[in-house]
Each structure stands twice: as C-alpha cells, then as structure tokens.
Amino acid sequence: MNRHISAASAVALLAALSKPLLAQSAPAQPPSLPPPPPAPTVSVEASPTAAPTAAPSADGPLQKEVSAQRADIDEQDARIDALEKQLKALKNAEPPKAPPKEPAEAPAKATAADFPLKVSGYVQAQYEFHQDSEDQLQQGGVLLNQNRFLLRRTRLKLLRDWQYGGVMIELDANTVKGAAIGLQHAEVSLAYRNQDYSPLAQVTLGLFDNPFGREVVESPRDRPFMERSLASRGFFPAEPDLGLRISGQAAWFRYSVAVVNGQPLGDRTGFALQDPNAHKDVLGRVGVDVTPSAPLRVIGGVSVLNGKGFHPGTDATKNTLIWRDNISEDGLVTLPELNGVSGVAAQPSQNFNRWLLGADLGFEVMSKLGATHVYGELSVGSNMDRNLFIADPVTTGLDERELGWYLALYQELPRGPIAGFRIDQYNPNSDVADARAGKLIPLTETVTTYAPLVGFQVPHKARLVAEWDIIHDAMARNTLGVPVDKKNNIVTIRLQGEL
Amino acid sequence: MRDLAFCLLPIFGLSLVGCGDSQAAPSGLEEPVRIAGGQFIEGSFPESHASGPEVMSVNIRNLELLEGASGKSVTGLAGPGSQSVAIALQGLGHGFWVVPVGGEDLDAPGSFDWGASLSFSTNVPGTTPKLEFAASDASGNFGPLTTQTLFVKSLVPTGHVVASLTWGVDADLDLHLVAPGGKELSPKHPNTIASDADGKPVAGSGLLDHDSLASCVPDGLRTEDVVWTDAPAAGTYSVYVDMFSACGKPAANFKFSLLVDGQSVLEKAGRLLDIDADGGASSGLFVTQFTCDEGTGTCS
Numbered sequence: 028m029n030r031h032i033s034a035a036s037a038v039a040l041l042a043a044l045s046k047p048l049l050a051q052s053a054p055a056q057p058p059s060l061p062p063p064p065p066a067p068t069v070s071v072e073a074s075p076t077a078a079p080t081a082a083p084s085a086d087g088p089l090q091k092e093v094s095a096q097r098a099d100i101d102e103q104d105a106r107i108d109a110l111e112k113q114l115k116a117l118k119n120a121e122p123p124k125a126p127p128k129e130p131a132e133a134p135a136k137a138t139a140a141d142f143p144l145k146v147s148g149y150v151q152a153q154y155e156f157h158q159d160s161e162d163q164l165q166q167g168g169v170l171l172n173q174n175r176f177l178l179r180r181t182r183l184k185l186l187r188d189w190q191y192g193g194v195m196i197e198l199d200a201n202t203v204k205g206a207a208i209g210l211q212h213a214e215v216s217l218a219y220r221n222q223d224y225s226p227l228a229q230v231t232l233g234l235f236d237n238p239f240g241r242e243v244v245e246s247p248r249d250r251p252f253m254e255r256s257l258a259s260r261g262f263f264p265a266e267p268d269l270g271l272r273i274s275g276q277a278a279w280f281r282y283s284v285a286v287v288n289g290q291p292l293g294d295r296t297g298f299a300l301q302d303p304n305a306h307k308d309v310l311g312r313v314g315v316d317v318t319p320s321a322p323l324r325v326i327g328g329v330s331v332l333n334g335k336g337f338h339p340g341t342d343a344t345k346n347t348l349i350w351r352d353n354i355s356e357d358g359l360v361t362l363p364e365l366n367g368v369s370g371v372a373a374q375p376s377q378n379f380n381r382w383l384l385g386a387d388l389g390f391e392v393m394s395k396l397g398a399t400h401v402y403g404e405l406s407v408g409s410n411m412d413r414n415l416f417i418a419d420p421v422t423t424g425l426d427e428r429e430l431g432w433y434l435a436l437y438q439e440l441p442r443g444p445i446a447g448f449r450i451d452q453y454n455p456n457s458d459v460a461d462a463r464a465g466k467l468i469p470l471t472e473t474v475t476t477y478a479p480l481v482g483f484q485v486p487h488k489a490r491l492v493a494e495w496d497i498i499h500d501a502m503a504r505n506t507l508g509v510p511v512d513k514k515n516n517i518v519t520i521r522l523q524g525e526l
Numbered sequence: 527m528r529d530l531a532f533c534l535l536p537i538f539g540l541s542l543v544g545c546g547d548s549q550a551a552p553s554g555l556e557e558p559v560r561i562a563g564g565q566f567i568e569g570s571f572p573e574s575h576a577s578g579p580e581v582m583s584v585n586i587r588n589l590e591l592l593e594g595a596s597g598k599s600v601t602g603l604a605g606p607g608s609q610s611v612a613i614a615l616q617g618l619g620h621g622f623w624v625v626p627v628g629g630e631d632l633d634a635p636g637s638f639d640w641g642a643s644l645s646f647s648t649n650v651p652g653t654t655p656k657l658e659f660a661a662s663d664a665s666g667n668f669g670p671l672t673t674q675t676l677f678v679k680s681l682v683p684t685g686h687v688v689a690s691l692t693w694g695v696d697a698d699l700d701l702h703l704v705a706p707g708g709k710e711l712s713p714k715h716p717n718t719i720a721s722d723a724d725g726k727p728v729a730g731s732g733l734l735d736h737d738s739l740a741s742c743v744p745d746g747l748r749t750e751d752v753v754w755t756d757a758p759a760a761g762t763y764s765v766y767v768d769m770f771s772a773c774g775k776p777a778a779n780f781k782f783s784l785l786v787d788g789q790s791v792l793e794k795a796g797r798l799l800d801i802d803a804d805g806g807a808s809s810g811l812f813v814t815q816f817t818c819d820e821g822t823g824t825c826s
Contacts, residue, residue: 163556462626462628464608464609465630503550504549504551506668508610508625509626511547
C-alpha cells in the first residue's frame with residue numbers, strides 16, 4: 028500500500044482512538060475505520076522515483092508541475108510524520124483499562140443495571156472409595172459402607188446488591204446422609220461502598236460464613252481439594268453460623284468481626300443453628316490482600332475466636348427395674364439379678380470457655396506454567412472441637428488443647444490440567460494417655476492427611492478432580508494392643524459443573 | 527503429555543506414603559464371636575512360641591449360653607511380660623480378636639488381669655465350640671494356647687412339635703393358631719388349650735414361647751414359636767399371621783415352619799404390608815393349616 032492510503036488510515040485510527048478518550052465512554056469500542064477520504068490527486072505513478080523516467084526531456088511547465096507535486100508530496104510526508112508521532116504519543120498516553128464499574132460516577136449514578144440480580148450455582152457429584160467400608164450397619168443404623176456415588180453439594184445462589192446494601196440467599200441440596208435440602212446462606216447487609224463498589228464497611232445479619240482463617244470463608248466451588256482440612260472441619264462442622272458481622276476492605280486491608288450463636292450448621296453437639304446459652308461467640312479476622320509485584324499476590328491474616336460451649340444437663344428420671352443376667356448368665360431371671368434403679372433429679376447444664384487462634388498466609392503467582400497457589404494455616408485452640416473429637420471439659424475436668432495446621436499447593440496449568448497436594452495435621456487433644464500393661468503412656472491422637480490431587484478444568488464451567496486422602500492416625504491396634512494407623516484412606520473422583 | 531506427567535507425579539511419589547504399616551479395623555459383625563472394644567485381626571490364630579507368656583486362667587461364669595448371646599463376660603490372668611491376649615472361636619471365623627491386658631494383679635504379682643465382653647452370632651455351628659486364648663509379649667511372641675469349651679443352646683425351643691414364625695424386619699408380627707377345639711392362641715392367650723384349674727398347662731397343649739418385638743421394642747429375635755413338648759391334641763390347626771404394628775416399616779416378609787422332632791415338615795412364606803397393621807383386632811392373614819394325628823402324635 029502506498030503512503031497516502033497509510034496516511035488516511037492513520038487519520039482514521041487517530042480519530043477512532045480519540046473518541047473514547049474524549050468522551051470517556053465505557054466500554055472501549057474497537058477502532059472502526061471511517062470511509063476513506065477522497066482520493067489524492069497524485070497517483071502512485073507520479074512518485075519522485077518514477078518522475079525521471081516519465082519525463083523524457085526538461086520542459087518548463089512540466090518541470091514546474093513536477094516541482095509543485097514534489098512540494099505537495101513533501102508536505103504530505105511531513106503531515107504523515109506529524110500524525111504518526113501524534114498517534115504514537117496518544118498510544119503511549121492511553122490510560123489503563125477502565126474498571127468494570129466507573130468509580131467516579133458510582134455513588135451518585137448507580138442504577139439497578141449496575142447491581143443486577145445474580146443467579147449462580149454449581150453441582151459437585153462424586154464417587155468415593157473408603158478403605159474401611161463394610162457392607163454392614165453400625166449399631167444404631169449408620170451405614171458402614173461408604174463406597175458410593177454421592178451428590179456432595181448442589182448449590183443455588185441468588186445475590187442482589189444495591190448501593191447501600193444487599194441480600195444473598197444460597198440453598199444446598201446433597202445426599203450425604205440421604206437426600207436433604209437446606210439453607211446454606213441467608214444474608215442481608217447494609218454497606219458503605221468504596222469507589223469500586225467493594226464494601227468499605229458492611230453490616231450483615233443472618234446466616235453467613237464464620238469469618239475465621241482462609242478455608243472457612245473459601246467457597247467449596249473454588250477449592251480444588253474435596254473438603255476443608257480436618258482441623259477446620261473439627262472446629263467448624265460447616266462454614267455458616269447465625270449472627271451479626273461487620274466487614275469491609277480498604278485498599279489492601281481486610282477486616283471482618285462477627286458475633287454468632289456459636290452452634291454452626293452441622294454442629295454435632297445437638298444444637299445446630301440454635302443457641303443453648305445466652306453467651307455469643309465473638310470471632311474475626313484482620314488481614315491483607317496485596318499485589319507487591321505484578322504476577323505475585325499475597326493474602327494473609329490472623330484470626331481469633333472467643334466463646335462459650337455448652338454441656339447439656341440431664342432430665343429427671345423415674346425409678347426403674349432392670350434385669351442384669353450377670354450372675355447365672357443363663358438367660359433366666361433370678362431374683363438377685365433384678366436391680367432397682369432409683370430416679371435421679373434433673374441435673375443442670377453448664378457452660379465452658381473455648382477459644383481459637385489462627386494465622387493464614389497464601390501466595391498466588393502467575394507464570395508461563397499458569398497460576399500457582401501456595402497457602403497454609405495454623406490454628407491453636409481449646410475446647411473447640413464441635414464435630415469430630417467433640418470437646419467436653421465439664422465431663423473430663425480438663426481443657427482439651429487442640430492444634431491444627433495445613434500446607435497446600437496447587438497448580439492450574441494453562442491448558443486446563445490441575446495438580447495439587449495438601450498435607451494437614453490435627454491433634455484434637457494433646458493430653459491423651461493409653462493404658463498398657465497397667466501403665467499410662469502418653470498417646471498422640473494426631474491425624475495426618477496427605478492429599479494429592481490431579482484433574483482437569485475448564486474455568487467457570489467444569490472441573491474433574493481425583494483426590495487420594497492418605498490418612499495416618501492411631502485408631503487401630505496391632506497384635507500387641509498398641510495403637511497403630513488404621514486402614515482408612517479415601518479416594519474421591521468429583522465432577523463439578525457450574526451454572 | 528508433559529502436563530499429564532506433571533499431574534501424576536505427586537500420585538506416584540506419594541504412593542509409598544499410602545502403603546505403610548496400617549491395620550484394618552473392621553467391625554467384625556460377620557464373625558461368630560465379637561468383642562466390644564477389641565481389635566479384630568484377619569488371618570489365622572497366632573502360632574505359639576516357647577518364649578511367649580501363657581494365659582494363666584480363664585474365668586467364665588456360665589459355660590452355657592444361648593445362640594446370639596451378648597455381653598458374655600470373660601476374665602483371666604496372663605503371665606509375666608504379657609501385653610495382649612488373642613481370643614477366637616477355634617476353627618471358626620476369619621481371624622481373631624486382640625485385647626490389651628490391664629494392670630498387674632495384686633494377688634498374683636507379675637501377672638496381668640485381662641477381660642473381654644463377648645457376643646456371639648446366632649449361627650455358630652455346632653453346640654460345643656471352643657474359645658481359644660493366647661497371650662503376647664512385647665516382641666509379639668504368643669505363648670501356649672489355652673482353650674475353653676462352651677455349650678450353646680439353640681434359640682429354637684426343643685419340643686416334639688414346634689410351629690415357628692420368623693420375619694425379616696423390626697415390625698410387630700404375631701403368630702396366631704386356631705386349635706381344633708376352636709381356642710385361638712395369640713400373645714395374649716399363649717396356649718392352645720386352656721390351663722387347668724391350678725393354672726398348669728394340660729396335655730396336648732402348645733405354648734407360645736414369647737412375644738417378639740412387642741410394642742415395637744427390638745429384641746433381635748423376630749421369631750415366635752408354639753411348642754408342644756408332647757403329642758399335640760389331634761385335629762386341624764389353622765395358622766394366621768397378624769401384623770399388630772408395622773413399626774414404621776413398609777412391609778414384612780415372613781416364613782412359617784412346622785418342625786416335628788427337629789425336622790421341617792411344612793413351610794409357607796408370605797408378606798404383610800403396613801396397611802395390614804390392625805393392632806390385634808383380627809387373627810390376621812390366613813397362612814396354612816396342618817393336621818396332627820391322634821395315634822402317632824405327628825403333624826403334617
């Protein structure tokens with residue numbers, strides 16, 4: 028193409044680029060070329076290099092015309108140079124991509140279109156293989172077979188924000204203990220927002236995730252590992268609890284403080300989402316979310332919880348008569364085997380103190396290998412287990428000291444594969460002893476889980492992951508009667524699909 | 527391909543971690559004997575070593591037990607150096623149980639107390655199974671074998687003629703028999719001929735052994751038997767099965783058997799649905815009839 032057409036294109040491009048800058052309209056439109064200007068009067072055949080061959084002899088008027096044309100060409104060249112420089116300058120001065128929402132106009136001009144109703148959801152369907160499965164029923168009817176297909180989570184979330192608040196409702200259906208559907212989140216908030224619409228300060232009332240550490244507030248939709256670490260599941264049987272939360276963010280600073288009932292969803296002490304005592308648990312996290320240099324993101328924080336647990340009392344009982352076949356052991360009732368059990372008066376319930384401290388730190392790095400996530404968390408607590416090794420210091424007379432930590436790494440490769448590994452360890456009681464040949468010997472109840480995973484994902488659409496939980500504990504005994512690791516590893520293959 | 531290799535690397539690398547010295551801890555519900563709080567270990571009973579400690583005593587209060595007995599207490603003493611005691615029914619089951627020894631016995635210094643609470647399956651073969659015991663030292667050497675014979679009594683009552691009803695779920699089913707004289711046997715009237723003036727059973731009368739799952743209280747039996755210790759009164763008996771309460775179950779399958787001198791001479795199966803539950807208002811579903819001869823005292 029010749030330089031004149033290039034000049035026309037440059038002008039058109041310049042005009043197109045200038046428009047959004049001047050009007051500041053978002054989103055930026057792709058530059059579109061206007062119709063070309065009228066064709067220049069000088070054709071390519073009249074180029075300086077062609078002129079000598081085109082002019083067989085020096086002639087006055089002709090030379091004059093050639094000179095005029097040359098002058099015209101020189102002028103056009105100069106204009107083109109100037110335009111190119113101007114274009115280059117404009118390109119260099121091009122501002123960064125506009126944020127999705129206009130900060131300058133937000134508070135005053137936000138409309139319903141800026142806060143649309145968002146409907147999202149996902150399904151996690153999986154197959155589990157448990158090494159300790161049996162085709163039997165446990166006393167009480169609990170299934171001992173765990174090798175099964177399972178709908179682990181089916182979540183549907185409705186979210187509607189407005190300038191000074193928002194509402195979120197999330198439902199969950201699963202088949203963990205048979206088909207069940209229930210409320211997972213129900214939050215109503217008042218908020219004062221930053222210019223990017225993130226909440227500077229937000230007051231939330233309802234059913235929300237306990238603001239403690241990293242895992243509890245992390246959506247299972249985003250977490251590649253099947254479940255939270257064992258300690259986290261011990262302290263928080265499920266993520267949400269009922270209460271009041273104040274949270275927000277300013278630049279890199281994050282904070283969240285909550286007052287909750289202290290009996291979260293899934294609590295196995297018998298009062299899930301209720302509150303048997305008037306004391307409320309106070310918990311919160313302060314942290315940072317910074318990007319010190321372009322590919323690196325650092326997220327960290329410290330968390331604390333202080334509250335009161337509940338030891339239920341007993342009802343009054345009547346006098347009863349029982350038969351114990353412990354004398355003749357013949358299945359026949361004899362008089363000495365009949366025993367009266369006197370009625371007992373009701374016994375009062377008692378509260379006990381519990382607390383939990385935590386720290387979390389994580390890094391995310393973007394590279395040619397994709398996104399690398401490395402993170403970990405440490406929690407130290409007392410009488411906090413409400414799910415696995417349930418703490419009850421009222422009965423034992425001793426505060427149970429708990430320690431849990433994990434380190435996780437996963438890599439999201441550019442073309443979809445994902446691989447990761449997590450090691451987590453949980454000691455539910457640091458003061459356990461085992462009796463051997465009449466002597467009390469310190470015992471560790473520590474459970475260590477190594478969890479490698481591999482999978483493939485299509486971001487925001489689907490993820491297929493296989494995880495192998497290699498569990499080391501002391502829940503079996505060998506022929507000497509000494510506690511040893513129990514064969515209870517788990518393999519899970521999960522397919523997650525998102526709306 | 528490189529991505530795949532990268533992803534599978536951790537799996538192969540950690541496979542060694544998952545193949546350590548772990549111990550399976552099954553419930554042992556399929557075993558002929560179970561021990562509460564004990565560890566079941568699959569495999570043959572440990573071999574005896576000369577250096578291993580011995581089980582010095584085994585104490586069982588009553589060596590007789592019913593099929594399916596639970597909570598049978600066994601205690602004893604294990605010799606010096608003992609760490610655990612292995613227990614099994616000789617030649618039966620897929621392995622043995624291990625219980626750690628307790629403290630040192632005050633009356634026999636150097637020896638250790640041990641104890642276990644045993645439960646038995648209802649289908650232990652034979653009537654004289656042997657319990658076997660062996661103690662282990664800290665090196666895992668088991669000492670000499672000690673055995674103890676038990677005497678198991680059948681749950682099915684012994685009698686000349688037995689009419690037996692069994693069913694498969696925890697629903698309250700009742701066996702009803704209409705005797706030749708017209709008297710109906712049921713849980714509330716447990717014999718086929720009215721007792722004499724002293725309240726004693728008369729000759730030829732059958733007696734119901736128990737009311738299983740009465741008021742829906744599970745008893746683990748799900749069986750009711752009418753037993754004639756001598757020749758039944760001659761005539762035709764009609765058999766009914768009544769669903770007193772479904773106890774929340776949708777249906778109950780049952781089997782009726784007539785045994786003469788321990789041999790089954792008649793079997794009938796059937797099913798009752800939850801809508802058949804009537805609280806004992808009727809005799810229930812007619813199942814079959816059998817006739818007992820006056821001369822031979824047998825039924826068919």
